[in-house]
Every structure is written in C-alpha cells, then in structure tokens.
Amino acid sequence: MRCATAHLSTGGSRRAILLVALDTAVLSTTIATLVRRFQSIRQPGETMRLARPLNMIALVAVLVGHGILLVALLVGVHAAFSQSSTAVEPIQPEEVAPGVFVFPSHNATEEVVDGNSTFIIGSKAVLVVDAPSMRLTRQHLAWLRRRTSLPVRYLVNTHFHLDHVSGNQILADAFPGLSILASEYTKRIGDRRLPALIAAAGRPGGTDSTIERAKRLVATGRDEEGKELAPFEAERIRRAVAYLTRELPDRKLRRYVGPTEIVGSERRIDLGGRTVCVRNYPGHTLGDIVAIVEDAGVLITGDLVVSPVPYGTGNTVFRQWSASLRALEALPRINTIVPGHGGVMRSWDYVRLEREAIDSLTAQVNAAVREGLTFEETKARVNMSRFRDLFAGSDPDRRLAFDNYFLGIRRAFDEASGLVD
Ligand SMILES: [Zn+2]
Numbered sequence: 259m260r261c262a263t264a265h266l267s268t269g270g271s272r273r274a275i276l277l278v279a280l281d282t283a284v285l286s287t288t289i290a291t292l293v294r295r296f297q298s299i300r301q302p303g304e305t306m307r308l309a310r311p312l313n314m315i316a317l318v319a320v321l322v323g324h325g326i327l328l329v330a331l332l333v334g335v336h337a338a339f340s341q342s343s344t345a346v347e348p349i350q351p352e353e354v355a356p357g358v359f360v361f362p363s364h365n366a367t368e369e370v371v372d373g374n375s376t377f378i379i380g381s382k383a384v385l386v387v388d389a390p391s392m393r394l395t396r397q398h399l400a401w402l403r404r405r406t407s408l409p410v411r412y413l414v415n416t417h418f419h420l421d422h423v424s425g426n427q428i429l430a431d432a433f434p435g436l437s438i439l440a441s442e443y444t445k446r447i448g449d450r451r452l453p454a455l456i457a458a459a460g461r462p463g464g465t466d467s468t469i470e471r472a473k474r475l476v477a478t479g480r481d482e483e484g485k486e487l488a489p490f491e492a493e494r495i496r497r498a499v500a501y502l503t504r505e506l507p508d509r510k511l512r513r514y515v516g517p518t519e520i521v522g523s524e525r526r527i528d529l530g531g532r533t534v535c536v537r538n539y540p541g542h543t544l545g546d547i548v549a550i551v552e553d554a555g556v557l558i559t560g561d562l563v564v565s566p567v568p569y570g571t572g573n574t575v576f577r578q579w580s581a582s583l584r585a586l587e588a589l590p591r592i593n594t595i596v597p598g599h600g601g602v603m604r605s606w607d608y609v610r611l612e613r614e615a616i617d618s619l620t621a622q623v624n625a626a627v628r629e630g631l632t633f634e635e636t637k638a639r640v641n642m643s644r645f646r647d648l649f650a651g652s653d654p655d656r657r658l659a660f661d662n663y664f665l666g667i668r669r670a671f672d673e674a675s676g677l678v679d
Contacts, residue, residue: 349397351377354594354602355554357532361398363390366564366599367659369498370505373422373598376558377402378551380529383411386429387549387558388422388598392508395425399432409433412527414536415440415517416560416598417543418448419571420455426515439525440517441538443545453514460510465502472499490654521547539586541579542569542598548586555593557586565600567649567659568612570666576620576673583613615645620670627674637667 351359357379363372372390389395410433415423430436459465472495479487524537535550542561549558561569587606595603626636650656672678
C-alpha cells in the first residue's frame with residue numbers, strides 16, 4: 259500500500275555586512291556568487307528600487323554544489339554570557355496529534371535560524387524528523403527521556419542544511435544503531451561538503467571570528483562598508499551575536515554524522531501501531547523528503563514550507579518546488595502541516611500562498627527570459643511587492659527575511675535560462 263495518492267517522481271543593491279567563509283575551498287568562487295545573489299535578492303519589485311539597501315547578512319550561506327547551504331554565518335555583540343553547552347533547559351513540545359510532538363522554532367526570520375523537530379512515538383520505537391542544533395536536540399532528548407523509555411530508531415533528515423542536521427550526533431550517540439534516513443542527494447551532498455564546513459566553523463577563525471566581527475559592527479553602528487545600521491538591523495545583529503555566543507561551545511564539539519540509509523522514492527516505517535511514510539518531494543533542494551504520519555493526518559514538510567516567509571536558496575529548483583507543493587496539497591486526509599520552520603498549520607492556506615508566490619516569481623522571470631532580458635533587466639522588472647506585503651506586512655525583520663531568504667531572482671533566472679537541471 260502506498261502512503262499517499264499523489265506522487266512526484268524525484269526527479270538594488272543588497273549589501274553584505276559580513277560574509278564568513280566557513281569553507282574556503284568551497285567558497286573560493288562562492289563569495290562573489292553570494293554577493294551577487296544577495297544583491298539580486300534585494301529587490302522584489304519595488305524592493306529592487308529601495309533607496310537604501312538593508313544591511314546585514316547574517317544569514318547563513320555557503321555554496322555547496324548546486325547552491326547555497328544555510329549555515330550560520332553572522333555576527334555580534336555581547337559575548338559576555340556564554341553558557342555551558344551541556345546545560346539542558348526545560349522545553350515543551352506541542353502535541354499536534356496523539357503521540358506526535360513538535361518542537362517549533364520561532365526564529366525563522368532571524369540571521370541564524372533553527373529548523374523544527376518532530377517526534378513520533380509508536381508502540382515499539384520513536385522516529386524523529388530533523389535535529390536542528392546540538393543544544394536543541396539535547397533538550398528534545400531530555401524531554402523524550404521523561405516521556406518514554408522507547409528508543410529513537412529512526413531519524414529523518416528532510417534535507418542537508420545544517421539547521422536541520424546539526425543535532426544528528428546527539429541522537430546517534432544516544433541510540434547506537436540509529437537509522438538516519440535521507441535522500442540520495444542529501445547524503446551525497448552532505449557527505450561531500452558538511453565535514454569541512456563543520457570543522458571550519460569550530461576552528462579558531464570560524465564562528466568565533468564571526469562573533470568578533472559582528473560585535474564590531476554593533477559597537478560602531480555601521481556595517482563593513484561604513485553605512486549606518488538601522489536600529490532594527492543593529493538589534494538583529496545583537497541577537498545573532500547572542501545566539502552564536504551561546505552556540506560557540508557546541509560548534510567546537512560538533513562533528514558530521516551523516517545519513518546511514520537512502521530513501522528512494524518512498525519508504526514506509528513501522529513504529530508499532532503506526533506507520534510513517536517518507537517520500538521525495540524536491541524543490542527547496544533537489545533532495546527534500548517529507549514524512550507523513552498516516553493515522554494522524556500529519557504532514558512534516560521540511561523547508562518546502564517555511565513560515566512566516568518561505569525559504570528559497572541556491573539549492574532551490576523553483577519549478578519542482580511548485581510542483582511538489584501542488585502534489586502535497588493533493589495528499590488525502592492531511593489535517594496538520596508541520597513546516598520546516600515556524601508554527602504548525604491546520605489548513606493549506608499558507609501553502610497555497612507560498613506556491614502562488616513561487617509561481618508568480620517564476621512566471622515573471624520566465625517571461626523576461628523569453629523576451630531576451632538580461633539578468634539586471636529581469637531583476638528590475640520583477641515585482642513581488644504584493645507577496646512581500648502578504649507575507650511580511652510592515653514588520654522590518656520579516657520584510658528583510660522575505661527579500662533575503664525567498665527571492666532568489668538569480669536562481670530563478672538561471673533556471674529559466676536552462677542553466678539549472
Ligand atoms: Zn533548508
């Protein structure tokens with residue numbers, strides 16, 4: 259029996275304040291690409307015409323193979339309070355269905371972000387979808403220990419981005435024999451790229467120097483090009499510094515623990531009394547997989563769906579992303595959607611809006627390419643202001659995140675030009 263009916267074969271002037279190359283080998287040509295990308299991103303419709311470019315880069319980005327890997331690269335100010343990496347703070351998940359617990363992240367528009375994590379408990383075993391950071395995964399595990407003595411037998415990595423897999427080692431160490439499932443693409447790219455990235459972030463000159471650079475920005479109130487930071491930008495950097503300072507001890511302990519099993523087009527996993535179906539739906543990357551808890555009607559999407567603003571990256575393939583969302587919308591009996599970041603959803607409204615935004619972006623870019631416009635001309639023409647308002651309203655952090663984390667004009671342009679497979 260298949261797990262679901264619909265099936266998709268796998269098949270202005272943005273200015274960067276900081277760019278920390280965590281993997282100089284990979285990034286030798288990447289910095290320039292990143293700068294181009296961020297410049298191109300800074301433009302949705304009138305965004306492109308914003309008189310004053312927003313600063314900051316904190317995002318996280320490192321080109322990997324076909325695109326950009328979210329990794330934390332930013333910034334900061336008080337380093338003062340570093341806390342023990344082994345401290346486990348109490349944390350409570352949301353039980354979205356009987357035995358299905360979600361630890362939602364609420365920092366999706368920040369400079370450094372964490373993915374959501376979901377725990378599915380059967381009568382024989384536990385399956386976890388995504389392990390965002392070592393610190394959070396430790397907290398999640400502490401909660402699980404209080405809840406049940408059942409072992410975590412399966413960990414699903416929805417894709418290879420570090421904000422979803424950095425906690426792999428916590429669960430692998432706690433549960434020998436743990437199966438870590440991912441797509442072939444996710445395993446291939448992760449195995450190839452992440453060991454060096456993780457090592458670089460933990461070494462002197464990695465995350466520690468990012469923090470120092472960010473502190474200088476806040477101290478001076480100016481970005482690295484000397485332009486004044488807006489108050490909300492300075493606040494973002496301060497928050498990122500606080501986050502990275504807290505993460506620093508773990509960055510030194512982190513090691514790459516990759517997938518142990520490849521999921522083909524589909525895999526059904528029996529947890530005892532309930533089945534989780536894991537399937538390929540590429541788009542955010544070429545290797546996204548989703549998990550479906552059939553008896554509970556819960557769909558866990560990874561970064562195919564992110565709230566409050568969608569995430570497109572240098573790994574994104576827009577046409578596949580839209581097709582995958584459409585296929586997910588056709589799944590039967592789904593009543594709960596757990597996005598890759600942000601709060602749990604009980605309707606498809608947000609997913610539809612996200613798909614419409616993707617379709618609008620690709621349609622505009624495709625039309626421009628058909629007319630023979632250059633990339634710069636395309637950038638100037640594309641207008642996503644309606645969607646920017648719908649997703650972000652007047653919130654400056656959300657608007658910045660919409661521009662930086664979703665509007666992949668360059669990637670969409672390359673795709674329309676036939677440069678993306
Ligand atoms: Zn991602």
